[in-house]
Amino acid sequence: FEDMPHNLVAAHMLGMTTTLVHSSYFDHPIQLKIREWTEPPEHVHHMTENLCGFLEGVGAQKARQG
Numbered sequence: 001f002e003d004m005p006h007n008l009v010a011a012h013m014l015g016m017t018t019t020l021v022h023s024s025y026f027d028h029p030i031q032l033k034i035r036e037w038t039e040p041p042e043h044v045h046h047m048t049e050n051l052c053g054f055l056e057g058v059g060a061q062k063a064r065q066g
Contacts, residue, residue: 001018001019001021001051002018002019002020002021003020003021003022003023004028004030005020005030005034005040005041005043005044006030008020008043008044009043011043012042012043012044012045013043017045017046018043018044018045018046019044019045019046019047019048019051019054020034020040020044020046020047020048021047021048021049021051021054022034022047022048022049023049024049
């Protein structure tokens with residue numbers, strides 16, 4: 001989990017699944033660039049603005065799988 005996409009590159013290269021946590025608050029120029037993406041780069045597997053909700057969804061999915 002990271003709020004800057006470039007910081008997810010190393011985790012992706014190590015085989016980890018990555019999640020970009022971003023918001024509508026623009027405190028860094030990269031936040032504006034993220035809004036321009038038509039799709040995330042290869043090293044960003046998931047994106048969310050609500051980390052708690054995202055994690056709850058993952059937990060519910062795992063519970064359904066058994």
